[in-house]
Amino acid sequence: MILQKPVRTGEPYRVQECAMVQARKVRKELAAAAILCAAAFPVAAQAPGLAMLDALAKGSWEFRLRHGEAPAAVCVRSGRELIQIRHRQPGCSQYVVDDQPNSVTVQYTCRGDGYGRTTIRREDSRLVQIRSQGMQGGMPFTLEGEARQTGSC
Structure with missing residues (x-):
């Protein structure tokens, strides 16, 4: 792990862990967006009466x-x-x-x-x-x- 000094406190800060947490958040947001799109698709695919x-x-x-x-x-x-x-x-x-x-x-x-x-x-x-x-x-x-x-x- 790469340790870096924080800007405001004297405690060590783990850059890789921070990046992993952000990546998890992005994956969760993408998964949520995919679920919303999948839920909306059947409604959009229903054919109007013609x-x-x-x-x-x-x-x-x-x-x-x-x-x-x-x-x-x-x-x-x-x-x-x-x-x-x-x-x-x-x-x-x-x-x-x-x-x-x-x-x-x-x-x-x-x-x-x-x-x-x-x-x-x-x-x-x-x-x-x-x-x-x-x-x-x-x-x-x-x-x-x-x-x-x-x-x-």
């Missing part, structure tokens, strides 16, 4: 890209099918970033196949604007276009 998607017309929708690719058909039962245009497999985790009366933004991860972030803006119950970007199969993608209800599934 009421805007529930209000969309049910049936067959056609998604037309702005970049001239062939249109894609999507059967809409709940509106949530429009979130994962590139990742159609079930079991992807979703996190609602923004849920407004006329637009939603959802970030999702499909384990082993990539992730995406989609914003859907409602023009009316039969027409929406969709923007999505992310990674699929190790390749980046960007989609921008509109989806319109065309009939029944």
Whole structure:
């Protein structure tokens, strides 16, 4: 141990012990902060209702890209099918970033196949604007276009 004379008293003072006490305090503060963050996470991760998607017309929708690719058909039962245009497999985790009366933004991860972030803006119950970007199969993608209800599934 390194001993050092104190400034005000005549007793020896242990510098290393003082540093160890301070390190313990910092670790306790970090642990407390981690517990608070972990306790808050489940509340933040709960998905809002996505009421805007529930209000969309049910049936067959056609998604037309702005970049001239062939249109894609999507059967809409709940509106949530429009979130994962590139990742159609079930079991992807979703996190609602923004849920407004006329637009939603959802970030999702499909384990082993990539992730995406989609914003859907409602023009009316039969027409929406969709923007999505992310990674699929190790390749980046960007989609921008509109989806319109065309009939029944």
